[in-house]
Amino acid sequence: MxxxxxxxxxxxxxxxxxxxxxxxxxxxxxxxxxxxxxxxxxxxxxxxxxxxxxxxxxxxxxxxxxxxxxxxxxxxxxxxxxxxxxxxxxxxxxxxxxxxxxxxxxxxxxxxxxxxxxxxxxxxxxxxxxxxxxxxxxxxxxxxxxxxxxxxxxxxxxxxxxxxxxxxxxxxxxxxxxxxxxxxxxxxxxxxxxxxxxxxxxxxxxxLLLYRRRPGNQSQFSTTLAMQTKVGERFKPLVDWIETHLDQKLTVDLLAEKAHMSSRTFARIFPSETGMSPGRFIEQLRIDRARELLESGAEGLEQVARESGFGREERLRRAFQRRLGISPTQYRAHFIQGEHHDHRSYLRDTHL
Structure with a gap:
């Protein structure tokens, strides 16, 4: 004892x-x-x-x-x-x-x-x-x-x-x-x-040359690929067209016309085949375009907003917060830190 x-x-x-x-x-x-x-x-x-x-x-x-x-x-x-x-x-x-x-x-x-x-x-x-x-x-x-x-x-x-x-x-x-x-x-x-x-x-x-960590509620980067897989042959030409016209005003009537459907039929069939509304689908494509621009070093958020189809920086920011859980500035900072971090100074600091 x-x-x-x-x-x-x-x-x-x-x-x-x-x-x-x-x-x-x-x-x-x-x-x-x-x-x-x-x-x-x-x-x-x-x-x-x-x-x-x-x-x-x-x-x-x-x-x-x-x-x-x-x-x-x-x-x-x-x-x-x-x-x-x-x-x-x-x-x-x-x-x-x-x-x-x-x-x-x-x-x-x-x-x-x-x-x-x-x-x-x-x-x-x-x-x-x-x-x-x-x-x-x-x-x-x-x-x-x-x-x-x-x-x-x-x-x-x-x-x-x-x-x-x-x-x-x-x-x-x-x-x-x-x-x-x-x-x-x-x-x-x-x-x-x-x-x-x-x-x-x-x-x-x-x-390990990683991000500190991505937020848990950040959208999976493969979401767009998943959407394109669900679209199938029926809407593939439409999606190809949308991706080259994201900076335009994309209404349901315009999308239905491009898909050779009535607006009512399009509004019914598109969500059933893709699992999301046309508006949500387009927003995801615009977020992906904005990510590409931010990753490539685009400086002005207003320009990113225009080229990705959000029009204004505020709309871009709200979409990023809602879908990714971070701001466009925070997203861009991840890539800037990853490109410019001097790993040699870190090795000296940690005596490796």
Whole structure:
């Protein structure tokens, strides 16, 4: 009894406070869904260690139903060391892949995830890994997101999940989900900030030459591709025409005329085939054009607003805030910082 009390007050060895991150592996997962977040947590661990905080950071573990080599969708093999849920984890992370929906019907996968989830403080999925969490019942009555290509499919299969298909990532209490592949890096940075504060998240992002992190409610950059996929052959010529006339006044009557339909028929059929009204569709195309202009270094926001079809800077700003969660100025700053940041001075500052 005396020894136990003394050990608590005067430990002979430093007590590790590292957060245990358990990555659950299954055959056919996407390698980047693992390596993206993995390198974020590893970089945070290295920076903390260099700053004299060796006992903080992350302990990275890899589990699978059958430990050993686990092939990814690209053929690259990862090695799982343990069975899932053997120890308590601060975070359980489930990657995605084209095979994720099929993997979510495997009872062994679901039992393993449920077992590990019961011992985890935080549960995370990357990309279509949300299928496995949903199948395990973890996303019931939760807000969630996934890759835009499979968001509708997940929503149809699991109506109790409150899908937010436009978001980069969604955090609902202790459950977090992210959009496609690289969005898992954004979510991992958000988790580092949650664990150790914004300063470390910034250091990690700078070390890995990333944005600090994109806001979770920022629209997925692939939204336009998703829209164009939904449009199909019927409206493809119209969309091609719209993209070259975004700076014009685009009314429903004009669009219907170009589509060789009556205004009433067009207003009914276009939303049913694209999933959004003509106005919302055009706004998204204009946002994408404005992003291209900002990324290419366009200086004046008034000019960007005119060329993208918003007309005025105020309309451009409101659309960015509503759809991306940031202002045009903040969006442009991401790219300016990425282009002009002197990584050599950062390496000197961190003694790498």
């Amino acid at each position: 005396f020894f136990v009390i003394a050990a608590k007050k005067y430990p002979l060895y430093p007590v590790s406070m590292k957060k245990r991150m358990e990555f659950y592996f299954y055959q056919g997962m996407v390698a980047l869904d693992v390596t993206g977040p993995l390198d974020v947590f590893n970089a945070a661990d290295e920076i903390l260690s260099r700053n004299g905080k060796e006992q903080e950071g992350y302990e990275l573990t890899f589990s699978a139903n059958t430990p050993g080599p686990i092939p990814t969708s690209s053929g690259l093999c990862f090695h799982a060391d343990v069975c899932p849920g053997l120890e308590k984890a601060d975070t359980l992370l489930v990657p995605g892949g084209m095979i994720a929906e099929t993997a979510s019907t495997d009872s062994d996968n679901i039992k393993a995830i449920q077992m590990a989830a019961r011992k985890a403080k935080r549960i995370v999925s990357v990309c279509s890994g949300a299928f496995l969490l949903a199948s395990a019942g973890i996303l019931d009555d939760r807000r969630a997101t996934t890759h835009w290509m499979v968001a509708d499919r997940l929503a149809a299969l699991y109506p109790n999940v409150h899908m937010e298909p436009d978001s980069i990532y969604v955090q609902d209490g202790t459950i977090s989900t992210s959009a496609g592949v690289t969005a898992g890096i954004d979510l991992a940075l958000a988790l580092v900030e949650e664990d150790y504060g914004p300063s470390l998240a910034i250091e990690v992002a700078r070390l």
